[in-house]
Amino acid sequence: MTLRAEYAFDLPVAPKEAFAWLSDPARDPEWQSACVDTRLLNGAARPGCRYEITFQLIGKKMTFTVEITEFEPGRRSRFHVVDGPFGYTGTYDYTERADGTTGVHWTFDVEPGDFFGIMPKSLLKKVLVSQVKKDSGKLAERLAQPAHHRS
Amino acid sequence: MTDRTPTTIDSPAAPLPFVNAQQVGLWFIHETDPQCSAYHIVFGAEVTADPELGVRVREILDDLMSEHDALRVCFRPGEDGPTQWVPESVPLDIRHTDARGLDPQALRDRVRTDTRIPFDLSRPPLWRVHLYRTAERTWVFAVVMHHVAADFWSLALLLSEVRSRLEGVPNRFTLDGTAFAAYAEQQQRFLATDKARALVDGEATRLADAPPGLDLYGDLPRPPAPTYDGGSVPFALSAAATEAVRDLAREASATPYMVLLSAYFVLLSRLSGQSDVLVGTPTSGRLQRQFRDALGNFVNTVVVRGEVDENATYREVLASTRARTLEAMRAQELPFPWLVRELAPPRDPSRTPLYQAGFAWDRLPFLTDMDAFFLLDPGPGARLDVAGATLRPYPLPQQEGQTDLWIEMGGERDGAFAGVLRYNTDIFEPGTARELAATFVTTVQTLVQHPDEPLHRLARGDERQVAQLAAQGSGPVRELPPDRLPELFREQAGRTPEATALVADGEEWSYRRLLAETERVAAALRTAGIARGDRVAVMAERGAPLVAALLGVLEADAAYVPLDPKLPVERLAYMAEDSRARLLLGERSLEENRPAGLPVLNLDDLETGVIGTVAREPGAGEGAEPAAPTPSDLAYILYTSGSTGRPKGVAIPHRALVNLLLSMRENTGFSASDSLLAVTTVSFDIAGLELFMPLVAGGRVIVCDSETAADGARLAARIEDSGATWMQATPTSWRMLRDAGWDGCPRLNVLCGGEELPLDLAEFLTGRVAALHNVYGPTETTIWSTEGRVDPARGIDIGRPLANTQLYVLDPQGRSVEPGFPGELWIGGEGLAIGYWDRPELTAERFVTGLPAAPRQRLYRTGDRARWTSDGRLLHHGRLDNQVKLRGYRIELAEVEAVLQAVDGVSAAVVVVRDDRLVGYVVPEPGAELRTAEIKSAAAVSLPQYMVPGIVVLLDELPLTANKKIDRNRLPAPAVTSDATFEKPRDATEITLARMWTEILGIPEVGVHDNFFDVGGHSLLAVRLSAAVREEWGVEIPISELLRQGTIAELATLVRRGGQETSRTPVVTLREGEPDSRPLFLFHPFGGTVFCYVELTRHLPAGRAVLAVEAPGIENVGEAEVSVEGMATRYIEYLREIQPTGPYALGGWCFGGVIAYEVAGQLRAAGEEIELLAAIDSRAPIEENIPETADDATILSWFARDLAVPYGKTLDIPAEDLRALGGDAAFDHILQRAAALGVLAEDADRAQILRYFEAYLANGIALQTYLPEPNDLDLLLLRAVDEQVDYGPKLGWEALIKGSLQVVDVSGDHNSVMYPPHAAVAAQAIAPHMGAHTDDAQG
The missing domain is CATH 1.10.150 (DNA polymerase; domain 1)
Structure with a gap:
């Protein structure tokens, strides 16, 4: 059963900068609290790029091999699992706001199977959304600060 | 056809200040059952008059209505019960029916129905007149008044007044239509006096330790709540008995009322088996002259506590009743409903409180010429002329079903006391009620004729009853042949030598063959030295040789002792030794299990002869010629379980066995064309019928092996294959077949016995088999004593006595009890055993000669309770020792079992008492998915709460004895602890209900399984509780439901069922606070519920409300929050609804403290002040702690x-x-x-x-996922000092709290800190921060 989680948020930067943060898997550990590590397997992010990513979530550690299928800087990126404990497909859609900042729409289609045990799917969905909400909120705070305070 | 006067009612401005307590009680009953008509007072008459008279009557009634407030009252619900209103004008309620087309019976039915149309107590008038025109100048009229507004006296006053006005003569009274209000006020004042208090104390003493209920044996199981449906039976004493009553009253300085009440006590004592009997009796309540002529309801009930000792004389019982009545009357000013509230007796919603039987003495000092009009059976010829009209009585039954039984007397017919017995149709059938009425009359007559004889010496029952009991208790008289079984069999073999006698193991034996084998065995036994009177143990596998062996032993003039090889060897050895068997007739294959020390003759090797030496019976004369055998000789010794744990042998003579076989052959019509599939172990006496009855009828015995007999599917197949036309088995075996999917067999006749036949099994078998016969009998009366075809539609009885058998249902004094009365079943006749083998004392105890019911007959005492119905059926009510008393209530376990067995999906049920609780063991039908809660709920539909098993255990099968009876001793201990462990409220609904209870009842705490009425609740408090539930949840819970489902757990279920579908605010009020005080908000811990704070709240200082926020996901699916921040945001919305602005007091245990921290942070960010932030052993949300x-x-x-x-x-x-x-x-x-x-x-x-x-x-x-930033907050941290896991001295909070961090060590570990006794310590630590000290701290 596929479960869809989605969330929309704003980042106080231009779409290309937002894209550079969110759609580059190499930077995932910097802003996703559940992401423990990423490793690019065949070069920089682009369509066809494969990477290994490890999450620690709800007491479980999980590693996936993911391939980027769409990569349009400032507009959209899309990726899906090619190997891992369960499958997912993620999408970021970027929209430029009138003030030059960025609206982001995150979509995540997951097929968790029995990986999360007794946890109800509805709860898993909430956890995923909650994580993105927290992480994106913190990232937005960070990006709102002067550049030299961000790292 | 009917015309009802339209009603328009003026509303008064304000209610009357008081309602008397009796009215409150009646109002409450009406609230619980608005359809109840048991409190309608009815008067009926037929009148022949000119129509103009009707116009005049109407004018009079109109005048009376406007003159007297009492005729215009109504009752509306108030905050604490009813309020009484008197509208300025209320139109008459006169309902006309043209009944000229109705036949008399149809009219009577119509009137009866109409008089029972319920009143709406909020809509006056609470009285009405039904008028039925039956001819041009003839009407039947019925006046109906609700007792809440009027009593019988008022009705009579009203009739008298109407009559006076019609006749134009002044009435001897001046009606008072307003005094009722003064009475209520006076009563209220009186109840607050020391005198009233002293009377209550006296009543408490007088009624102390009274039995919780009068357990009258009835026809039907008592429903969980009374329906107030009833019937009436008129009766009359003879003129002589009436005179004797009066004489006895005079001699004893008593009243006829007391004499008759004494007889009633005797009747009730015999019907219930109780010596301590409570009877309610109405008093007029008009003690003061000012109320003598007042309209209204003044009647009050007092409870007379009678004591009946069958060793006492009637004069002594009367003296006791007189004293006890006077004692009861001393407190007659205390209104009964009020007294019940004050005394708070154990509450049983299935019965009226304190008394379940009533006795009324209604005798008017006026309208004496209308006596006959108040009788239910006035006799012919009564009439009265009033103002040119002719009145004749039109008696109407009324006020039925108020209690289980009610006798009303006081009236006379032809100089003799007449009365009516009212009964509740929940309990009694009309036939039984008629017998009870007849028995009352006989009891009175017998007692007053012999006032100085001890009660136990007086006969019971009238001539009709005695003759009826004798007739239905006696089986047909049949002359028995002089032959024993071997001779009968030999004769049959002579008639049909080639017919098949036995089928076993695929082999068929003809009668000739079986006779030859029998003779061969007998010869071998004689050769071995076995002689008349010797006992021979027979131990063989089920098969043809076994039958030959048993018959061979009898043929050799000896008696057999059957030994089932499947029994434990120790038990077999005991039987062989106790019976002093001289020889064991066995089989080589069974050598291993044989009792040691006995010489053995192997059936499969008779030629070899005896192995071992057959000892001579001590005292036997050597060489003496034995006397010829007789029918009185011993045929077999059958061992049954004994109360000492050792089996006891029952010695059965040939004559008894022959009587059984011939009688059953006659009753069943078993013929040469029939065959019987024998499935019962030979160690169970009923096997004798299976193995021998076909052989004395020329039919066939098909011996079923024990493995097949124990396997439902295989046995079903065997029934089909064998072509058997008869089979006998216990209900357990028939149930096994049913559960194996057997769907009956149209050619099969069924004998079912050995245990009580459950109705559901009877229903299953009937229609699926040719005929179902219930058979009953103890081993001591030789296999069966009764037999009867079963018709489940009529219920289960045990049939009629067999030939030459007499049945007696006796009381403890050995007298026959009247039909409808319970007693012990005794059996006499040809079936009786010689006695217990070698147990003369036990034999003397159980086989008794010289009882009053049959002075010259030897009877066997069965230990079974039985009852004759009014139509001559004998009902079995279980073992006398299968009756238990729990919390004062008598409970028939069989009755509970029958109800459990009737639950859908239940195959079998057994109920026992363990640790003072009823435990039901239930075997589901194959494939049925039963939940124990559902079984309990289903049982509660038809059983009073005290009879519903507290624990239900599901079993795959019930343990059985070797005889395929249920073995109660081997039922497993219930694996689940009792529900009583669940005393604390478990969720928000229960917590809220518990709070309501403690507030309403004024008690500190309450468990979820406590019954409202057991912990001090009463009717009016129930009204308040119902209102509080309505206020809280918008759920309407009728008071009748409160009575039935009186625990918090049950109510919570009702609330949830009736609650709103939409989610509600998950804030639970643990305690109300003073107005304008700020609450303390506590947040749920990990578990999400907040019942952990109940104990803490009890110890927090009074004054401030304590509110707790539970996790929204607890009550509503999909509402769970997965972030602390999200929770805080959401919870703040709830807080602001209650307290819009700060300062806020916040806290929580465990995770609750973390939530409080986030809530405090968000509130602070919103500019609010935090008065208190308390965390109880909460670990700081920092990475190290995850x-x-x-x-x-x-x-x-x-x-x-x-x-x-x-x-x-x-x-x-x-x-x-x-x-x-x-x-x-x-x-x-x-x-x-x-x-x-x-x-x-x-x-x-x-x-x-x-x-x-x-x-x-x-x-x-x-x-x-919550790793917050530090915040400028102060924190009061309670640290549980006994916690083993170390999270540092400040549990990590120093990393987050930038303000003051105060750590207080409290007792307990992390888990126990919120529960007794540690919660009080925690409360004490928080108290100083709430601006007060705890109650405990104040000492």
Whole structure:
């Protein structure tokens, strides 16, 4: 059963900068609290790029091999699992706001199977959304600060 | 056809200030059952008059209505019960019916129906007139008044007044239509006086330790709540008895009322088996002259506590009744409903409180010329002329069903006392009620004729009853042949030598062959030295040789002792030794199990002769010629279980066996064309019928091997294949067949006996087999004593006595009891055993000659309770020793079992008492998925609450004895602890209800299984509770439901069922506060529920409300929050609804403290002030405190652990175990473990627990993903000093709290800190920060 989680948020930067943060898997550990590590397997992010990513979530550690299928800087990126404990497909859609900042729409289609045990799917969905909400909120705070305070 | 006067009612401005307590009681009954007509006072008459008279009557009634407030009252619900209103004008309620087309019976039915149309007590008038025109100048009229507004006296006053006005003569009274209000006021004042208090104290003493109920034996199981449906039976004493009553009253300085009440006590004592009997008796309540002529309801009931000792004389009983009546009358000013409230007797919603039988003495000092009009059976010829009209009585039954039984007397007919017996049709059938009325008359007549003889010496029953009992208790008289079984068999073999006698193991034996084998065995026995009177143990596998062996022993003039090879060898050895068997007739294959020390003759090797030496019977004359055998000789000794734990041998003579065989042959019509499939072990006496009855009828015995007999599917196949036309088995065996999918056999005739035949099994068998016969009988009266075809539609009886058999139902004094009365069943006749083998004392105790009912007859005492019905059927009411008393209530376990067995999906049920609780063991039908809660609920539909098993245990099968009877001694101990462990409220609904109870009842705490009425609740408080529930949840719970479902747990279920579908604010009021005080908000811990704060709240200082926020996911699926921040944002919305602005007092235990921290932070960010932030052993939400592997299995393990915490128990299930099980299996595992530990009900609602777990999981996730920033807050941290896990001296909060961090050490560990006794310490630590000290601290 596929479960869809989605969330929309704003980042106080231009779409290309937002894209550079969110759609580059190499930077995932910097802003996703559940992401423990990423490793690019065949070069920089682009369509066809494969990477290994490890999450620690709800007491479980999980590693996936993911391939980027769409990569349009400032507009959209899309990726899906090619190997891992369960499958997912993620999408970021970027929209430029009138003030030059960025609206982001995150979509995540997951097929968790029995990986999360007794946890109800509805709860898993909430956890995923909650994580993105927290992480994106913190990232937005960070990006709102002067550049030299961000790292 | 009917014309009802339209009503328009003026509303008065204000209610009257008082309602008298009797009215309150009646109003309450009406509230619980608005359709109840049991309190309608009815007067009926037929009148022949000119129509103009009717116009005049109407004018008079109109005048009376406007003159007298009492005729215009109505009652409306108020805050604490009813309020009484008197509208300025109320139109008459006169209902006209043209009944000229109705036949008399139809009219009577119509009138009866109309007089029972319920009143709406809020709509006056509370009286009406039904008028039926039956001819041009003839009407039947019925006046109906609700007792809440009027009593019988008022009705008579009104009739008298109407009559006076019609006749134009002044009435001897001046009606008073307003005094009722003064009476209520006076009563209110009186009840506040010391005199009233002293009277209550006196009543408490007088009624102390009274039995909780009068357990009258009735025809029907008592329903959980009375229906107030009833019937009436008129009766009359003879003129002589009436005179004797008066004489006795005079001699004893008593009244006829007391004499008759004494007889009633005797009747009730015999009907209930109780010596301590409470009877309600109405008093007029018009003690003061000013109320003598007042309209209204003044009647009050007093309870007379009678004592009946059958050794006393009637004169002594009367003296006691007189004293006890006077004593009861001293408190007659105390209104009964008020007294019940004050005394708070144990509450049983299935009965009226304190008394279940009533006795009324209604005798008017006026309208004496209308006496006959008040009788139910006035006799012919009564008439009265009034103002040119002719009145004739038109008696109408009324006020039926108020109690189980009610006798009303006082009236006379032809100089003799006449009366009516009213009965509740929930309990009694009309025939029984007629017998009870007849018995009352006989009892009175017998007692007054012999006032100085001890009661136990006086005969019971009238001539008709005695003759009836003798006739129905006696089986047909049949002359028995002089032959014994061997001769009968030989004769049959002579008639049909080639017919098949036996079929076993695929082999058929003809009669000739069986006779030859029998003679061969007999010859071998004689050769071995066996002679007349010797006992021979027979131990053989089921098969043809076994039958030959038994017959051979009898043929050799000896008696057999059957030994089932499947029994334990010790038991076999005991039987052989106790019977002093001289020889064992065995088989070589059974050598291993043989009792040692006996010489053996092997059936399969008779030629070899005896192995061992047959000892001579001590005292036997050597060489003496034995006397010829007689029918009185011993035929067999059958061992049954004994109360000492050692089996006792029952010695059966040939004559008894022959009587049984011939009688059953006659009753069943068993013929040469019939065959019987024999399935019963030879050690159970009923096997004798299976093996021998066909052989004296020329039919066939088909011997079924024991493995097939014990296997439902195989046995079903055997029934089909064998072509058998008869089979006999216990209900347990028939049930086994049913459960194996057997769907009956149209050619098969069924004998069912050995245990009580459950109705559901009878219903199953009937229609699926040719005929169903119920058979009953103890071993001591030779296999069966009664037999009868079963018609389930009529219920189950045990049939009629067999030939030459007499049945007696006797009281403890050995007198026959009247039809309808319970007694012990005794059996006499040809079936009786010689006695118990070698047990002369036991024989003398159980086989008795010289009882009053049959002075010259030897009778066997069965130990079974029985009752003759009014139509001559004998009902079996279980073993006398199968009756238990729990909390004062007598309970027939068989009755409870019958109800459980009737539940859908239940195959069998047994009920026992364990640790003062009823435990039901239930075997589901194959494929049925039963939940114990559903079984209990289903049982509660037809059983009073005290009879519903507290624990129901599901079993795959019931343990059985070797005889295929249920073995109660081997039922497992219930694996689940009693529900009583669940005393604390478990969710928001229960917590709220518990708070309401404590507030309404004024008690400190209450358990969820306490009954409202057991902990001080009464009718008016129930009204308040109902109102509080309505206010809180908008759920209407009728008071009748409160009576039936009187625990918090039950009410919570009702509330949830009736509650709104939409989610509600999950803020639970643990305690109300003073107005304008700021509440303390507590937040839920991991578990999501807030019942952990109940104990803490009890010890927090009074004045401030304590409100707790539970996790929204607890009550509503899908509402769980997974982030602390999200929770805080949401909870602040709830807080602001209650307290819009700060300062706020916040706190929580465990995770609740973390939530409080986030809530405080968000409120502070919004500019609010935080008055108090308290965390009770909460670990700071910092990375160091997050466990590394808190996956779903880990959280489930914590969840299991926390389930046990409130009960002070430990439930540690390693997460790795749960992980290995995975998903639902892991969850089910913890449910099972928790139930086994007694921290979850065995039938806990899985969906609800799963919801709890989801909330728990969400909280766990929220905590793991919550890593907040430090905040400028002050924190009061309570640290549980006994906690083993070390999180540092400040539990990590120093990393987050930038303000003041005050740490207070409190007793307990992390889990126990919120429960007794530590919660009080925690409260004491918080108290100074709430601006007060705890109650405890104040000492």
